[in-house]
Amino acid sequence: MATDLTAPAPIRPDVAPIQRRTLRLLFTTQIIGGIGVTIGIAVGALLAARIAGTAVAGLAQSAAVVGAALLAVPVTRIMTRHGRRPGLVLAYVVGAAGGVLVVLAAATGWVPLLFLGMLLFGGGTAANLQARYTAVDLAEPARRGRQLSLIVWATTIGAVAAPNFAALADRVTSGWGLPPLAGPFAFSAAAFLLAAGVLLGLLRPDPLLTARRLAAADAPPGAPAADVAPGSAAVDPVSGAAASVGAGPAAAPGTVRASRGAGIRAAWSVVRDRPAARLGIAAVAVGHLVMVAVMSMTPVRIGQSHGDADVLRLVGIVLSVHIAGMYALSPVVGWLTDRLGRRAVILGGVGLLLAACAVAGTAGHDTPLLSVGLALLGLGWSGTMVAGSTLLSESVPTGVRPSVQGLSDLTMGLAGAGAAALSGFVMRAAGYPVLTLLAAVATVPLVALALRPVPTGAPDEEG
CATH class of the missing domain: 1.20.1250.20 (MFS general substrate transporter like domains)
Structure with a gap:
């Protein structure tokens, strides 16, 4: 287990x-x-x-x-x-x-x-x-x-x-x-x-x-690097190989040294070898991609069926419901993440994203139904963001953790920017329902990754 x-x-x-x-x-x-x-x-x-x-x-x-x-x-x-x-x-x-x-x-x-x-x-x-x-x-x-x-x-x-x-x-x-x-x-x-x-x-x-100092203090003498997340294998911030704490004359007892070479390339080398870290990054990026792709074109969809006098008011209402879905229930999502496990909440978030795409894509010009779809979209994003970020943070060593988190935010941001740019072309060429369908299809790799069997004894996987 x-x-x-x-x-x-x-x-x-x-x-x-x-x-x-x-x-x-x-x-x-x-x-x-x-x-x-x-x-x-x-x-x-x-x-x-x-x-x-x-x-x-x-x-x-x-x-x-x-x-x-x-x-x-x-x-x-x-x-x-x-x-x-x-x-x-x-x-x-x-x-x-x-x-x-x-x-x-x-x-x-x-x-x-x-x-x-x-x-x-x-x-x-x-x-x-x-x-x-x-x-x-x-x-x-x-x-x-x-x-x-x-x-x-x-x-x-x-x-x-x-x-x-x-x-x-x-x-x-x-x-x-x-x-x-x-x-x-x-x-x-x-x-x-x-x-x-x-x-x-x-x-x-x-x-x-402080976390690094505590990890170093908890490590037995001669053990691998103390800049390690609890339950995970010790990894050097640059190479991903085992390293020692306090090695060399410059390392004082109880300290942890973060390599100056730690960066995005080093972060990827750590993520590549850790299934939980890969799932965490994928959950955050894919959830953000789906959310941005559908949300960014929803005002255009509303504008197709309403005049200038009403469109801004309706867009404001729909997006307010969407933002509430993203943030208002995040403490509940966090509690479920701790209670049910990271993977379960990630899969639940994907389920909500798929439901959102189905509801929004079939809503036609029914604004209340579209609001329901955008609320589900926000809730699904919250699930993948909170559970994915938590899983990522706990599955990598503290010495390289900021670089891995930076890699995650870089991936998330570029995924969102790409989705926003491409969604306009899809909307113009095929329409809003096709856009929501393609957004739903984009979750398939994430589902496959989340359902992948956990290797027995894997140190970086939550139970």
Whole structure:
């Protein structure tokens, strides 16, 4: 039987206060950062259309998605070497710089500056995504899913509050001489800087570095590297081979060294040899691909049957239901992840995604039925995101964990960006029902991977 990573194991008394403080801090900054990100999403396309025309408005939004995916690489490299705190701070600062550049682009009308600003603005999203992994560095195995999902759920508060802040920010900054729709990005930049400042000052001790020190202290003398997830085999951050702790004159007792060479290539070498890690990355990426492909074309579908007077109102209602499905029940999804197991929730999430595609694809122009489909789509995404992220985090060594998580976010972001780009062509050529059918077909490899028999005694598989 595979090692059960979800079996209850009491967390150390000295670690519990650190973990509680870390969760409170991340919950707070996730709200602040979520407001900043959602404001940009709310007005980004409108601002891009005003500056560069409607034809490129969607490309500006895609730039932010691609930026978040690409920034995951340097951010997680910094985390691997120096801990979570500097990586999260850098991501938020880059997002703030992007917000400032977007404001300058609005003032000058310079389109290349707009795209550069939106690319860097993705740093805010990169920070919000990495925060969910930070929540489980010190989590006890039986509560990893719940604590990760708590940080995901905090995004809901920011997402709900942001539209109101967008209008307020636009009114306030109009008196400063900023052009219309630029003010929300100035507000986003301030929110990102606030989140960065809070993390810089208060995220101490660093949870990832603390986890490494504890792993090193728990390892018997001469044992393989202590930067190992509980129940997993010791792996060198670069090569994936066994390594030793404290080897060499530079290694102090009880410390764990993260290799400077650890990066995306090294992360892939670790993931390649670990079935649970491959399943975790696949679950996150495929769930995001299906969600983005269907969600991005739903407003167009609604616009095919409703006039301009009603379409914005209906789109707002349907997408609000969808966002609620994504985030509102994430604590329940996290509880089920810990209770039923990671694979079970991943498969349940896929089932919900398939149901969503079936309902949305056959809804025709029935807006209430379409709303049901989008709600199921959000719930399915939540299942694959929470369970997949939890499984990935616990199935790789701590020394290479940030790089593997960065690889996951890079894969997820590129999958979403590709789905958004291709969905428009599919919609134009074959229609919305065919788009939902193709999205459903995209889950087949994930189902095959999740149903693959677990090797007996595999150290990186949950029971």
